[in-house]
Amino acid sequence: MAKIIHTMIRVLDLDKSIGFYRDALGLELSNRLDFDDFSLVYLRNPENDVELELTWNRDQTEPYTHGTGYGHIAVTVDDLETEHARFKTAGYEPRDIMSLSSEDKEAAKFFFMKDPDGYEIEFIQKHGHYQ
Helix, strand or coil, rough: CCCCECCCCCCEHHHHHHHHHHHHHEEEEEEEEECCEEEEEEECCCCCCCCCEEEEEEHHHHCCCCCCCCCCEEEECCCHHHHHEEEEEEECCCCCCEEEEECCCEEEEEEEEEEECCEEEEECCCCCCCC
């Protein structure tokens, strides 16, 4: 059986992205591989084994385009309102908290925020399916 180990995104400013993911998601460096033309940085936290791989290409000077295929990264949090307020205070721009209902019961409560490269992150209140 396959096991998901990481998802990868390309970043323009490696230090800025590492700082964002450390401050926003509590992800810390688990491995770094530096090559002549690029670096691979792996971030994780104690909550799980899945890592976020940041790929930094040294010659890239323009922001990456995300095309029509990219969706988002999703994370769960214990207290959605507290996290939303924390991001606002930190100067990030979280969107409004939203709610999805199915068959007259709340399925999910969430908000989205972009990282420094414009990738969407969905923050979901731990509840039901979203643990």
